[in-house]
Amino acid sequence: MIVRSLLLFALAAVAEIGGAWLVWQGWREDRGALWIAAGVIALGAYGFVATFQPDPNFGRILAAYGGVFVAGSLAWGMVVDKFQPDRWDYLGAAICLAGVGVIMYAPR
Template identity: 75%
Template sequence: MTITRSILLFVVAALAEIGGAWLVWQGIREHRGVLWIVGGVLALGAYGFVATFQPDPSFGRILAAYGGIFVAGSLLWGVLVDGFRPDRWDVAGALVCLVGVALIMYAPRG
């Protein structure tokens, strides 16, 4: 159950951070306005709170592992929201990052 909770928290954190960055991008680069930027800033703030609910007590470990989630999630966001088509190297890199997440977060320690 702890691993499932951790993965769900990573997914929620990714949605908040990637979604927030996307909203700021839309507000500034696509000239959608201040409300988009404010929404993005709020979502980015929410990301910071979500990360604190991870069961592991190590900030460095959580943030390092989240980096891999961010990489894979960003590519997936691009596919689903922006019509981005990753090439095989994008996919391979994201898979390497996800393996890194698994090693950092869920490898047995003793």
């Protein structure tokens, strides 16, 4: 169950971060309306992927996903935009991911 949840978080991150990146490219980098449209579709897919999480609480899932988004955004920037995080970026991402673990997977 935890592995499925983690895979869903990863898929959601790709959809949301990728969608936002496509909109950014379409608007800020003048790549056009098709890039923006693809981004909007990907952002919609993100919202749908989140519904497959096994936990029934929207607020908990979205709060935990915030930590995944932080770490995923840094990773996306490293791979796609050649961004080089510093140690504080890494530390912040680690703290966020620890929060994900507590919020989603602590025994209740």
